[in-house]
Every structure is written in C-alpha cells, then in structure tokens.
Amino acid sequence: MQPSLSFFSGFTPNDLWFLAEAALRTLWISALSISIGTVLGAIFGWILYEGKLTATLTLAPVLDVFRSVPLIIQLVLFYNFAPIVGLDLDPFASGVVILTIYTAALVANVARGGIEAVGLPMRRAARSLGMTYWQDLRHVVLPIGGRAVFPAWVGVALGVMKDSALVSVLGYVELLKASQILITRTQEPFLILTLAGAFYFALSYPVSRFAASLERKWAQ
Template sequence: MFDTALTTADFVFLAKGAGMTIVVTIISVIAGTVLGIVFGVIRYQLGAIWAAPLIFVLDIFRSIPLLIQLVLANAFMGTILRLNMSGFTVACIVLSMYTAAYCAEIVRGGIEAVPATTRRAARSLGMSWGQDMREIVLPLATRVALPSWIGLALGVMKDSALVYVVQVTELLRSTQILITRLQEPLLLLMICGAFYFVISFPLARFGGYLEKRWSND
C-alpha cells in the first residue's frame, strides 16, 4: 500500500509556490516583451554600428548565467545602491531584462524577415514610418517571431526556479523545502514536474494553435 507523509497543507504550500512561479513569469514576460519590442525596433533601425551600446548591454544579459545575474543584482541593489528592494522585485527586474535581451533579437529577426519590397510598397502608398511598422511590419513579423517567443516564455518560466537565490519561494524551492522535511524526493519531484507541466502546457498549445491558424490564412 502506498504511504506518504504528504498532507493537504503541503499541497497548498506547493500550489502557493506554483502561484509565485506564475506571477514572476507573467510579470517578467510581459515587461520583457515590451522592452524587447522597443529594443528590437531600435536595434533594427539604427543598425549594428549605431546600436552598438545597446547591443553590448543586451549581450551582457544573454551571456552571463541568470543565477549570477540574480546574485549580483541583489547585492548591487542592497549593498551599493542601498535600496530596500524585496527579492521578488529584484527577481522580476532581472528576469525582465533577461527576457528583453532575447526578445529583442527575436523581434529584430522578425522585422528583417518582412520583404523589403513589401515595405517599399507601403511607403509608396503614402504610409508614414509609424503606419508602416504598425500596419505592415509588426503583424507580419509577429507570425515569424511567435514560435521563438513561445519558446522564450516557456524558458523564462523554467528559469524562474533560480529566483530562490534572492529568497523567493517559488515552486522548485517549495519542493526542496518539503523534500528536506518529508524525505520523499521522488514523489515530490514528480508532483513538482506535474505542476510545471500544467503551467506550461496551455501556453505551448495556444502557441501551436495560433501558428496553425496563421499558416492557413
């Protein structure tokens, strides 16, 4: 007979950790996507030479492991700037910039995938730069960039497990706490994996649905 010391309160504890994972992911993905669109458009418009300072900063966030970024950001905010920021705030800021750094390249690639002839045709019809970007470029670029963006969002959700280093009790940290107390690692890790699957599956399926629908238009 299967026996476990896991209680309803422990499930609630894990659910709260999953909720924290979802909140951190949503905030980081939304903020990072908005910044990524802005950075990506700037990166494309200015070109590699004029956008070199921006590219350098984004490369820092893409190159340094996220764990190190979280530790350094937490130390920088508290020790150097002496800002009384919570670990949650630090985690959201770092993950947002991390997301933006990758999203900027996704946006840039999507814009470059729009045929130049299409853009010239739009401008010949009297469209301004803003109208061209809003009505022509971004809708077409979105179709190209969506699969990569879905992958990025899922990656950020899984990478959010690292925010435990700034004292944020998300899903994986909650699981580790229960493993230490209950000594049932296999069961708890299976439950943790099930939570991650439930969180990520709808996003992956929604992305597949949009991609399929747009490919048939």
Template structure:
C-alpha cells in the same frame, strides 16, 4: 517535535508556490515584452549608436547566465546600500533576461519579411515610422506570435532560478517541503508535475499557432 505532513498539506503548499511562479512569470513577461519592444526599435533604428547600444544589451543578457544576473542584482545592489527584496530582484532579473530574448526573436521576425515590403512601402512615399507602423510590424506580428508564446515556457522554467536568492516560488517551496518531510522524491515529483502543468499547454498552443500562422500559408 516532528511535524507530520499529509499529501494534501504538500500539495496545498506547492499550489501556493505555484501561484508565485505564475505571478512572477506573468509580470516578467509583460515587463520584458515592453522593454524588449523598446530594445527592438533601437536595434532597428537607423541611428548607429542606438543600434550598437541595443546590440550590446542583447549580447550581455543573452551571453551571461540568468543566475549570475540575479546574484548581481540581489547581492550587488545590497552591497551598495540598497535594500532589494527577493521578489524585486527576481522580477528585475527575469525582466532583463526576457526583454533581451524577445527583442532578438522579434528582430528575426521583422528581418524575415521580404525586402520587397520595404521597397513597396517606400515607393508610396511612406516615412520609416509609417513603414514600420502600417506595413512591417503588422506582418511581423503574425510571424512572432508562435515563437513568443513558445518562449513564455522558458520564462516559466527560468523562475526556478529565483529560488537561489530566497524567492519562495514552486522550486523553493518544494525544497523547503523536502527538508521538512524527508520525502524529496515525492515532493520534487509533484514540483515537476506542477511545471509540466504550467508549460505543456503553452507548448501545445505555440505549436498550434505555428501551424495556423505558418508563413507558407
């Protein structure tokens, strides 16, 4: 029996999928930011082993496709006898992906500060930890706000890859609706509108922050 879908039925289901896209993006960004901060500290540490481990971590997750990372987490852990849900696999994969990129973005912000800031704080007999806490990180944070908000757009778009492992976010919901309604142009057009509605305000906000916190000012 053929089920008839009204435009409202399609929109309502896509809004439900969009809710999960937004939830996954927020969780991945928050967890990724936390892990990324730890990786950043390891990357900037004076211990060469920590530096090497952090650098390797970043290169692995930046140098491999997000889709492959999700496959390894979802299917690889299942082969080891661990029951991994699509939600858990998507969260873990996007967290690792996000943390690697945020750590590198933030490292660039820290290293963009003039060396005179390090020298001036060292002349005040500050320890490395005190230098980071009171002098370097507050200034780097100001520079990092705009690119960090801008990267959040990539995280939202990256959630679409989670549809491959069965996580019912916006793209997966759209795919199922397209198969049920035989109206792929309409459905995926609305999916595109949904992503645009989520990403465009963040893009504008990132540009605004970039102008506001421009280093030259």
C-alpha cells in the same frame, strides 16, 4: 509484527496546497517578467534594427552581457549589489527586475529578426500607398514579422518560466523553493519533485498548445 511504512508518510494535503500556492507565485513572477520584458525587447529590437552602427556599439554589448552571463549569477549579483546603491528590493522585486532584463535581451534579437523578415520591397510598397513610417510598422511589419518570429518568442517565454526557478536562490518561495522546503521536511524527494514537475507542466502546456493553435489558425 512490524508496522508497515507508507510511501506518503509525512506528506499532507496542506503540503499539496503549499505547492499549488508556490506554482501561482511562479506564474505571477513569470507572467510579469515576460510581459514587461517582451515590450522592452521589442523596443530594443527596433533600436538594433534602426540604430545600425550606433546601436551595435552601445546597446548590443549590454544585451550580450545579459544573454551570456548565467542567470543565477545575475540574480545573486544584483540582489547583493542593489542595497549598496540604495535600492531596498525584496527577492520578488529583484527577481522581476533581472528576469525582465534577461527576457528583454532575448526578445531583442527575436524582434529584430521579425523586422528583418519583412522585405524592403513590401515596406516600400506600403510607403508608396501613403502609409507613414509608424503605420508601416503597425499594419505591415507587426503582422508579418510577428507571425514569423512567434514560435521563437514562445520558446523564450517558456524558457523564462522555467528559469524563474533560479529566483529561489534569493529566498523567494516559488515552486522549486517550496519543493526544497517540503523535501527537507518530509524526506520524500521523488514524490515532491514529481508533483513539482506536474505543476510546471500544467503551467507550460496550455501556453504551448495555445501557441500551436494560433499558428494553425494563421496558416489557414
């Protein structure tokens, strides 16, 4: 009688925990990069809006480079170039730097679009009521423009979370790298990739649902 083969042969509960830890590392590097990148992107967007010709000739081309060059190339080039200029960065730090700049480059156009979404008559009205320039930005532009571009920002955030998988090429053991390690050891690609996809869904779905609930709240 031939011994029966189990579909789950070679995969253990410890492997599931290994994937869960990798998912937390994916969440950490994504949250850090998205948070810092959003702040920088908002600043860059404001500069692009207010800087006009100067920003178009200086900042805009740099942001275009980070938006246009594939992220995996940016990661590899930066990780290998950093030691040449004296920066001793591990894969995590290198990934955060590039993902942050990449996020900022994407958010910059979103932020500029949010500012442009607020009509000049409304801004002039705010100034005529005695608001300063910064009060106008805080109490008029941010609430109105922010709501207008919030769905676009959510799309950027979810995209960066998935793109964080590319940091695996540097050796950082996030969810995709952990999946590759387990596939090599267990030879169970379907099972491992299904679990990895489930973890990615578990990370992304709450964000999309929370964003949808905020949009419904604002629409009321």
